[in-house]
Every structure is written in C-alpha cells, then in structure tokens.
Amino acid sequence: xxxxxxxxxxxxxxxxxTLLQGCGFGAKGIRAGEVVFSTAMNGYPESxxxxxxxxxxxxxxxxxxGNYGVPRKQAVEGIYQNFESDSIQxxxxxxxxxxxxxxxNSERSLSKWLSDEEIPxxxxxxxxxxxxxxxxxxxxxxxxxSGMEIDDPKKYLQKRYDETDFSPLTSPKTPVVHKGRGDxxxxxxxxxxxxxxxxxGLYDQGFTVVRVPxxxxxxxxxxxxxxxxxxxxxxxxxxxxxxxxxNFREILExxxxxxxxxxxxxxxxxxxxxxxxxxxxxxxxxxxxxxxLTTGEGYITTHNHGYAVLxxxxxxxxMKVWFYNPDDGTVxxxxxxxxxxxxxxxxxxxxxxxxxxxxxxxxxxxxxxSNG
Numbered sequence: 001x002x003x004x005x006x007x008x009x010x011x012x013x014x015x016x017x018t019l020l021q022g023c024g025f026g027a028k029g030i031r032a033g034e035v036v037f038s039t040a041m042n043g044y045p046e047s048x049x050x051x052x053x054x055x056x057x058x059x060x061x062x063x064x065x066g067n068y069g070v071p072r073k074q075a076v077e078g079i080y081q082n083f084e085s086d087s088i089q090x091x092x093x094x095x096x097x098x099x100x101x102x103x104x105n106s107e108r109s110l111s112k113w114l115s116d117e118e119i120p121x122x123x124x125x126x127x128x129x130x131x132x133x134x135x136x137x138x139x140x141x142x143x144x145x146s147g148m149e150i151d152d153p154k155k156y157l158q159k160r161y162d163e164t165d166f167s168p169l170t171s172p173k174t175p176v177v178h179k180g181r182g183d184x185x186x187x188x189x190x191x192x193x194x195x196x197x198x199x200x201g202l203y204d205q206g207f208t209v210v211r212v213p214x215x216x217x218x219x220x221x222x223x224x225x226x227x228x229x230x231x232x233x234x235x236x237x238x239x240x241x242x243x244x245x246x247n248f249r250e251i252l253e254x255x256x257x258x259x260x261x262x263x264x265x266x267x268x269x270x271x272x273x274x275x276x277x278x279x280x281x282x283x284x285x286x287x288x289x290x291x292x293l294t295t296g297e298g299y300i301t302t303h304n305h306g307y308a309v310l311x312x313x314x315x316x317x318x319m320k321v322w323f324y325n326p327d328d329g330t331v332x333x334x335x336x337x338x339x340x341x342x343x344x345x346x347x348x349x350x351x352x353x354x355x356x357x358x359x360x361x362x363x364x365x366x367x368x369x370s371n372g
Contacts (some may be wrong), residue, residue, distance in 0.1 A: 001179030006111070008147040010122030012057075012295065013096055015141045015157055018133060019150075025098050026114025026121035033057040033091035034161035035142035036306065037131045038284040043352025044110065045070055048093065048119075049084040049168040051193030052262065052304045054235035055161050057144050059094040059130050066110035068293040071102025077178045077201055084351065085189030088117045089170070089235075092144030098123040120146035138280045139306060150208040162278065166235040167192045167244075171214045182206020185227040188229050192213050192234030192244065192263055201358065202230065205365040215243060218250040218327065228368045231264025233347065238266035238307055245271045257340040257367040261361075262305055265343035266335070269309050274316030282306035283330070286353030290323040290332040290346060298326070300347035302353035308345060309334075319343075340367045 010024035037059040052310030184206040192214035247270040260268040283303035309331035323333035333344040348360035
C-alpha cells in the first residue's frame with residue numbers, strides 16, 4: 001500500500017501497456033501526451049513554462065523536485081526574468097518525490113502551482129524505470145492520472161503528438177513589442193512558442209524585439225522594417241509547419257541577418273532543402289555537450305528537442321555545420337556560406353543551465369551591425 005501525502009493516488013500509463021501507480025499531486029485530472037524526460041537537477045519553473053513542452057508529459061529524473069518552491073513572476077518590459085511563458089505548458093509532471101519548499105522567495109509550493117493551473121502530477125513512482133523504457137523503446141504516448149483512474153486508455157491516446165500542430169496554442173495572437181533600452185533598431189521574432197529567456201537574450205543586446213504570430217506573412221513581417229529576423233523555439237513536429245517554411249524561404253530572399261534557434265534551426269533546414277527527422281527519445285537536459293567546428297572548443301548547453309538534423313548528410317546545400325553533439329553526431333548549429341544566417345539547435349540563453357554560449361546573441365548583434 002502506497003502512503004500518499006495528498007490522500008489520493010496517481011497513475012502513469014505508457015502506450016506499450018506499462019502502468020505505474022503512485023501518488024497524485026497538483027490538480028486532479030487525466031491528461032495524455034508524449035512522455036519525455038529531462039535530466040536537469042534544477043530549473044523546474046523554467047522547464048514547466050517552456051512552450052516547447054506543449055503536448056508532452058514531463059518526467060524529471062532528479063529524485064527531489066520542489067525544494068525551492070515557485071517564485072513570484074518578475075518581468076522587465078514584458079519579458080519574464082524567471083519563467084519562460086505566462087503559464088505551465090506541460091500536460092503533466094512525473095517525479096520521484098515532490099517536496100515542500102524552503103527558500104526565501106518562494107510564493108507557493110510546486111503542488112499548489114500545478115493545482116492552480118489545473119495540471120496533474122504524479123509522484124512516488126520509479127522515474128528511472130520510465131526513462132529506461134523510453135530510452136529502450138523510443139518516444140511513446142502516455143497518460144497521467146491524478147486522483148482518478150484510467151478506465152479506457154485508448155480513448156485518451158487517439159490524438160498523436162507527431163500529428164498535431166500546437167502553434168495556435170503557443171504563438172501570440174497579435175504582435176508583442178518589447179521596447180529596447182538601446183538604439184540598435186528592431187528585430188522581429190517569428191514566435192511559434194518562444195521562451196522568454198531567448199527574448200531577453202536579444203533584448204539585452206539593445207534591440208527592440210517584436211514578436212509576431214508564426215503565421216504572419218513576409219509582408220506583415222517586413223512592414224516593421226526589421227534589421228534582423230529570428231525564428232525561435234516552439235513545440236511539435238517541424239515537418240507540419242508548412243506555411244512557416246514557405247514564409248521562411250521568402251524572408252531569406254531579403255538577405256537580412258537571420259538566426260534560427262531550436263525549432264527555428266529545424267525550419268531553416270527544411271526551407272533550404274535539408275531533412276529534419278524524429279529522434280529516438282530526444283535531447284532534454286541542461287548539460288549537453290556541443291563542439292564548435294570553427295574553433296574546436298566544447299561547450300555545455302541546454303536542450304529541449306525531439307527532432308533534429310541527425311547528420312551532416314541532412315544539412316541543406318549552402319549551409320555548413322557549426323556545432324555538433326559529440327555523443328551522437330547530431331548537428332547542433334549551422335552557418336551559411338554566403339548569407340548572414342546562423343542557427344543553433346541548443347538554447348544559447350540557457351534558462352535553466354550554463355551560460356557557456358550566450359555569446360551567440362552577441363555574434364548575431366554584430367551581424368546586424370555589420371549589415372548596416
């Protein structure tokens with residue numbers, strides 16, 4: 001018999017038939033999604049609010065989650081300093097043990113936060129067993145149930161993650177302007193679900209950042225007379241972003257300094273004729289190594305992606321490999337031979353994570369300055 005602090009049980013069901021019983025916390029309810037895992041030891045407020053996790057059930061491998069609670073949101077010019085969006089994005093959260101907070105700036109507990117935002121959580125399960133299953137069998141759909149039993153799994157698993165366009169749920173409905181402190185001009189962020197940390201990375205370079213819905217046309221984007229273009233991160237299968245790829249291709253004709261990050265890196269690859277494919281279980285952590293081929297230097301970076309440019313054979317014509325992952329050979333960044341275009345699969349702002357590669361934003365700023 002499992003003893004639960006919350007007085008109600010929780011369940012995690014994997015589509016291969018695996019069923020784990022634990023304790024429910026957060027909100028009572030049932031959600032379905034792709035089951036993914038992160039090995040990060042800290043940064044759960046940032047991870048849970050990252051729009052790239054939309055449609056997914058997140059399993060955290062660190063044994064104790066919730067120690068420092070949830071802080072009050074802080075924003076500068078509309079940019080959150082300690083969250084990646086204005087709400088929790090995951091479908092559900094699975095941890096080994098959820099703890100009560102003990103930190104001076106904690107506003108509420110992790111369980112209370114999930115409850116307030118109607119997100120179910122399950123604790124007291126063997127997260128290592130789930131991770132081993134996913135690593136062995138590959139990405140799979142699953143169900144999380146908190147305070148409720150899963151009566152018929154099939155009815156919850158009809159909607160497949162890889163076949164769903166999540167951008168209408170994560171992209172802003174209208175343009176959002178973050179007025180810069182400097183005079184470096186406007187850069188436009190095509191926002192399919194961008195982290196606020198990435199927006200802050202650009203804002204800190206002195207730009208005014210204009211975030212536009214990811215379905216905006218090239219004309220609507222160019223009406224802002226931008227000095228640079230950024231395609232940010234976001235959720236889901238990049239091969240479903242057909243209109244965005246078409247717009248990307250047209251925008252490249254203006255030959256403006258352009259940067260693609262995570263999903264943006266993938267969309268640029270497709271736009272130029274390269275290939276982006278599903279990974280077996282993805283990269284989701286704050287300690288992934290990448291190597292810069294132009295210098296030979298290595299960096300530790302933050303990742304959250306289940307699709308990738310898996311090898312140099314998938315790199316489009318005209319692009320060169322900039323970074324690669326030494327563990328599996330995944331292409332982690334590219335640059336164009338002639339045009340002012342750079343991409344990174346990793347998140348250079350690293351919220352949460354190490355600051356090894358924040359210089360990528362400075363490199364983009366220099367590209368903009370050089371372009372006049």
